Amino acid sequence: MSSKRSEITESIRRKAMEIGFERVGFTGLSAPKVAPHLGEWLAAGHHGEMDYLSREPDKRADAELAHPWAKTMICLTRSYFTEPPPAGKGQGRFALYALGLDYHDVLKRDLKVLSRFIEETFSERCRMAVDTSAILERPYGEKSGLGWVGKNTLLLAPQEGSYFFLAELVTSLPLDHDEPFEKNHCGTCSRCLEICPTNAFPEPYVLDSRRCISYLTIEYRGVIPRKLRPLIGRWVFGCDLCQEVCPWNKFARLTRAPEFRPSQDLSTHQLVDFMGMTKESFRARFRKTPIWRAHRDGFLRNVAVALGNSEDKDAIPALVSGLSDPSELVRIHAAWGLGRFPLNENARIGLQERLKIEEMPEVKEELLLALFPPSAP
Ligand code: SF4
Ligand code: SF4
Structure with a gap:
């Protein structure tokens, strides 16, 4: 050396x-x-x-x-x-990095x-x-x-x-190399494995992305498996639960980069306001942020799931409007979201009206499930 x-x-x-x-x-x-x-x-x-x-x-x-x-x-x-x-009433949760x-x-x-x-x-x-x-x-x-x-x-x-x-x-520059980090400080802790709402860790140190909320809300482009939707809670983009519980994160240092501080927009948002976003308004709002990666349809799919999980009746009109979204993906999840509430008259009429004109079989299936939920065994 x-x-x-x-x-x-x-x-x-x-x-x-x-x-x-x-x-x-x-x-x-x-x-x-x-x-x-x-x-x-x-x-x-x-x-x-x-x-x-x-x-x-x-x-x-x-x-x-x-x-x-x-x-x-x-x-x-x-x-x-x-x-x-704070994710107050009517708000969703976003991974900190986003x-x-x-x-x-x-x-x-x-x-x-x-x-x-x-x-x-x-x-x-x-x-x-x-x-x-x-x-x-x-x-x-x-x-x-x-x-x-x-x-x-x-x-x-x-x-x-x-x-x-x-x-x-x-x-190509030869430089001195640092020693690898040898000690694993996880010890007997397993908080991250226990908190994960979707059981995305089949074993410690192994992540099954297909069950991870971060993957489902960011990378995945399709219909979110029905069984996983309630477990996503109000996460709209990413998930930090397995970091939030990690004891080592009490040492996290606030970012010094102004670029990574939360935008006013996301700190004060209301989920219902996202629902009618067009491609253009999505671009104008998120083009320069990590949320752009989810694409407009994927993001609104996530919003519909979070609204469905919100237990907030104010979500119902936004979900009804989601039934006429140009994206089939959004319509599927909006119908599912409505089915999470005891149906009021507006919701029932919205679902019935959409059923009359809907052509996509996957959306029809969700509309029917929302209108006529299978009774528990
Ligand atoms: S990010 Fe969330 S869903 Fe993914 S593994 Fe961690 S706790 Fe589970
Ligand atoms: S919560 Fe943190 S310290 Fe505990 S097992 Fe998970 S990664 Fe390791």
């Missing part, structure tokens, strides 16, 4: 922190120790419809195969923690600055990655000393819990 190399490593760490990253780890590109489990996880179908995760799994598990020219992976963190806004601006844009902008610094100062090559790339971020984060992968499958750090983004820069 040459002192020149140590100096360069430290200069890059300092530069990264100056840019706004909070913790920096350096590691080689060889596969992290948990990588062999990726194949089993994919084979079990736990990735759901996130097909990008199953593309070239060997390269995801071993970044050396994807970047044979690279010598170092720089792993970086950025807190997004903010006090959860309350501000799109982190891809912010992290890529800052990674670019670091990348340019390395390219220009040392004439070396760099390639950046944030979330959607082919890198197994959390295991590499562990390998670079940034924390341990907890039973909830997130990367945790003793000094800040798990409310942080991860980003990586792969470079």
Whole structure:
């Protein structure tokens, strides 16, 4: 380990922190120790419809195969923690990371600055990655000393819990490597496994995305399985329950990035106001935020489910209006939402009128179920 190399490593760490990253780890590109489990996880179908995760799994598990020219992976963190806004009457819940601006844009902008610094100062090559790339971020984060992968499958750090983004820069510059984070501090705790409303952990350290509210409300484009809908509660975009209960998150540090602070819009929203959103108004409101990823129809599907779970009679007119939404997906979930309430006259008429003109068999089925719920055995 040459002192020149140590100096360069430290200069890059300092530069990264100056840019706004909070913790920096350096590691080689060889596969992290948990990588062999990726194949089993994919084979079990736990990735759901996130097909990008199953593309070239060997390269995801071993970044050396994807970047044979690279010598170092720089792993970086950025807190997004903010006090959860109160979810009062008529409001839904959003994962904390989604309350501000799109982190891809912010992290890529800052990674670019670091990348340019390395390219220009040392004439070396760099390639950046944030979330959607082919890198197994959390295991590499562990390998670079940034924390341990907890039973909830997130990367945790003793000094800040798990409310942080991860980003990586792969470079041809040889640098000193940090020691992997060896100790797992989960111990006998199992709070995250117990709190999960949908039982998305078939075992500790394994997440079945198909049952996870984050996946269902963000990545998944289809009809949410009927059995899971009541368990989603008022989560409209993502879910933080398995982080909220984690004892290590009492050390979470408020984000210093103004971009990740909650927008006024989401802190004060009323769910019913989302229901009539058009493609244009959805774009105008959410184009620059993580919520854009759910697409307009997926987002309104989630709103309908949350309204159905709200036990708030004020939700009924909004759900009735959802029955004539141009999206079949929204109509299905609006009908289901109405079926969660004792039907008043407006709701009954709305369902009956829609049934007269509805052409899609899946929507008809939900309308009939809402009007004539099967009696309990
Ligand atoms: S995010 Fe929510 S639904 Fe997903 S595993 Fe955690 S607690 Fe369960
Ligand atoms: S809640 Fe407990 S078991 Fe789950 S990640 Fe946190 S410390 Fe580990």
